[in-house]
Amino acid sequence: MKIRDGMKVAIFLTIFVVLLIMLSPFIWNVMTSFKDKGEYFTYPPVFIPRSFDLEHYVQGGKLGGIKGMRDSLIIASSTTLIAIVLGSLAAYSLARFRIGGDNLAFWILSVRMMPPIASVLPLFLFFRFLRWLDTYQALILTHSLVNLPFAVWMMKGFFEELPQELEEAALVDGCGRLGAFARVALPLVAPGLVATALFCFMFSWNEFLFALILGRSRVTPITVNIAGMIGGHEILWAEISAVSIMASVPIIIMAIVLQRYLVRGLTLGAVKG
């Protein structure tokens, strides 16, 4: 009994230490969001700020943080929706009908291998031609271009692991091909779908380069807004931390809510013969 208790304590301590190490940047950020000037870089460092008012959160929101969150939300949600709808359809056809043989799937993935900086100028010129600079659609389309291959590749793996017989049974029972896909295949890969959606959302939420170059003042996603608080002669550390924390909240909530699916999605097909 004692040994079991000792084990529990050791496990608890290990988890605590690992969590502390992994969460330390986040905890530091939370603390900094409450600090005042003169408390950022001191020796010994100030861990606990003098006051815990929400002044920097309010200030960060006024400096464009709220607008940045709204813009990011619009772009990331739309991108995720496009990537998931088109991605799962494409992945299904690749997995079931082997369209394009072995090469097409790899070719789709290769779009993600190109560093974003290589494509940003052509995209800039393209959107200028369309008069789409500084618009949501430009960023939604660009993020979708990058997210779609990822979604296709992820979803393809999930569909491939699904026994084909299930859909064949549905077809025998009178379902059409699309019906079998929507009623049988899709619900079964739902955890994978959720995991893919979350990754697509996170990519779009955290993306900086395209957002900087293709946006100006009407569209300023949160990453650009935060970077804008780094001035040449002044860095608004507390506001940066406050807005960073605010920007982390939607992702954390999504991850918690979707946790059940996420774990299943990530481990789906982890053990394969």
Next chain:
Amino acid sequence: MKKFLVLLLALVFLLSCASLAYSLKLVVVGDAGHNLKPFDWYAQDFKEKFDVELEVIGVPFGELYEKEKMELIAATGAYDIMIVYPKFLAEFAANGWLYPLDEFAQKLDPKLDDVTPGYRDFYCKYSGKLYALPYDGDVLNLYYRKDLLENEEEKAAFKAKYGYDLKVPETWDEFLDVAEFFTRKAGEKLAGQVLERDFYGTAYYGQKDQIFAWWGNIFASLGGVYFDEETMEPAINSEAGVKALEIFKQIHQYCPPDVLSYGYEELKDVFLEGDCFMVIQWPCVGKKGADPNQSKIVGKIGVSHVPGVKKDGEVYYRALMPCGRVLAVAAEAKDPWKAYQVIHYLSVETSMDDVSTAETGLDPYRYSHFAHPEEYEMFANVEDARIYLEGVQKNMEKGYPEMVLPGTVEYEETLGVELTRALAGEKTPEQALNDAAAAWRDILNRFGKEQQKKLYQELVAGWRAAGLW
């Protein structure tokens, strides 16, 4: 039918009036943060005086060059007024992306005679034409701890060790002595107090974008030049360059261990937190040092020349003038004349207020800015403000100009990377500077050697005429 026509005409008339009453909207772009504040402060003035509304776009400091350049290359017409660093000016002007302002300057005098020569002649002009008006005067200055320098115990200890009186270092040799003397470990005493943490003689800006200027202070005072004027061969790996880097390596010993990662903020903080004896920094650090919210050494800061080299009994000073901000009008501006009126208002009418507040990072650049210490209310008294302004002005009048050639951003960054390698001990000073010179040759050829030579010769002739070369 008649009634309908009358109504229609009235509607057309009203719509025309409404469109006439609609102010012109100009878009301003610059590095985000408190240096954009004046555009907001005077928004009402712009509206009333010039019938102009401004939309201000703040771009992250490190991304300004790419962002401005991309919009200019694509000729999107996105910007009307641009905050530009002088190091971008040549490239932007040479490509025809900026609107020449000479004609406007004749109509509405920007009072350039009041501007110090470095800013007037080189940071606002390109190939003889005026392309910008000054907005922020940057030059490097030596800040030191007055209180420690005047401490009797420290003075006696210094004299006993080095054989001469402790004073503000005038030369690099003295700078090294003072830096070495004040570098102490936690537990040792400093001015009678036991140190709780390590104290350093000095520190410098170690990041690759501006480190060239901290090496450049030494290089320039040793008589170094960027290129050979006749052959356009890079001269950074000359005897002066290598010696400057060797001195810089010695200085490195008396700096915090993580100094190579220091940018403006870290360098400012190590000094204002009271953790080092002296730093070479931009003018705004003097103003921030007087603010108790940002500084633990209020009232203890002295300002002086960036050290130099003694030649024939005289000290030869050359403080680098990196960064700075100027206001330009984009070639594709919707209304260049109105855009000029706006930048003129900021550079001439409001500049005294804008450079004498701690709410911006803007620094003095006009003789009139230096002549009114009473305006700098962040200092405890006028005398402190006067000492600060005199220190800055001395450096500016002997300033060593940053290059204004197409490609300057690349020249500076490649040099910065090699300097960092030498300071980190990866390369010898000679090897690092030879590699930097090789990279400079490539950049030179890419931008066109003959064209660069012509521009460089023009620059040097101007620098000489202004007494800065």
